[in-house]
Amino acid sequence: MAEYQLYCFAQSGNAYRAALMLNLVNADWQPIWVDFFARGEPRTVEYRTNVNEMGEVPVLVHEGRKLSQSGVILTYLARTTGKFRPEGEEQELEALRWIIFDNQKVNGFLGPYRFLRNFAQPAGDPAVMTFLKSRIDNNLGIVDKRLAARPFVVGARATIADLSLAGYLYYPAEEFGFDIAAQFKNIAAWLERIRALPGWKSPYELMPGHPLPARQQ
Ligand SMILES: N[C@@H](CCC(=O)N[C@@H](CS)C(=O)NCC(=O)O)C(=O)O
Numbered sequence: 001m002a003e004y005q006l007y008c009f010a011q012s013g014n015a016y017r018a019a020l021m022l023n024l025v026n027a028d029w030q031p032i033w034v035d036f037f038a039r040g041e042p043r044t045v046e047y048r049t050n051v052n053e054m055g056e057v058p059v060l061v062h063e064g065r066k067l068s069q070s071g072v073i074l075t076y077l078a079r080t081t082g083k084f085r086p087e088g089e090e091q092e093l094e095a096l097r098w099i100i101f102d103n104q105k106v107n108g109f110l111g112p113y114r115f116l117r118n119f120a121q122p123a124g125d126p127a128v129m130t131f132l133k134s135r136i137d138n139n140l141g142i143v144d145k146r147l148a149a150r151p152f153v154v155g156a157r158a159t160i161a162d163l164s165l166a167g168y169l170y171y172p173a174e175e176f177g178f179d180i181a182a183q184f185k186n187i188a189a190w191l192e193r194i195r196a197l198p199g200w201k202s203p204y205e206l207m208p209g210h211p212l213p214a215r216q217q
Pocket residue numbers: 011012013014015042043055056057058068069070071103111
C-alpha cells in the first residue's frame with residue numbers, strides 16, 4: 001500500500017488540489033475512487049461514519065490519520081514535506097487568506113457552476129447560473145490583478161495558495177462554456193508556470209473516474 005491514500009474522483013477540483021500537490025512533491029500515493037455520481041457515496045452513512053463526517057471529498061489518509069478540507073490537506077503536506085510551504089508567519093497568513101478566498105469565492109463558485117452546467121440533473125436554473133457567472137468573473141478578476149505584480153500568489157515561488165487556487169482551472173474550457181485563460185492573461189501565464197513544475201499532471205490524468213459512463217452524464 002502506498003504511503004498516502006487520497007479519496008477522490010476525477011471531476012473534483014477540490015480533490016485535484018491535493019492530488020496535484022502529492023504528485024508535485026513526488027509522494028508515494030494512490031487514489032481511492034469515490035463514486036460520487038452513481039452512488040452519491042459521500043452522502044452515505046457508511047462514508048460519513050468511516051471516512052469523513054462532513055460527507056466530502058477529498059480525504060487524505062496518512063499514517064493512520066484521515067484529513068479532510070483541501071486547505072488542511074495542503075497545509076499538512078506542506079508541513080510534512082517542507083515543499084510549497086509559505087515561509088514565516090507573514091507568508092503563512094497570506095497563503096491562508098488566499099486559500100479561504102479561493103474556497104469561498106473562486107473555486108467555491110466555479111466548482112458549482114461547472115457542476116450545474118455539466119453534471120446536474122436538471123441543469124442549473126438560468127438565474128442561478130447568471131448570478132454565479134458574475135461572481136466568478138469578479139473573483140477571477142481579483143486573482144488576475146494579484147498575479148499582475150508577482151509570479152505566484154504569495155510571491156516569487158509557488159506555495160499551497162497557488163495549488164488551492166488552481167483547483168478547477170485546468171479542466172477543459174468547454175466544461176465552463178468560457179475560456180478563463182483567454183479572458184484573464186495573468187492567470188493564463190501563472191497556470192503555465194504551475195504546469196511547468198516537475199510532476200504536474202491534469203486532473204483527468206491524476207484521478208480515476210473519467211470519462212463518466214454516458215448514462216451518468
Ligand atoms: N472546502 C472543501 C470542499 C469539498 C467539496 O465540496 N467536495 C465535493 C466534491 S468536489 C463533495 O464532496 N461534495 C459532497 C456532496 O455534494 O455531497 C474542500 O476544499 O475540500
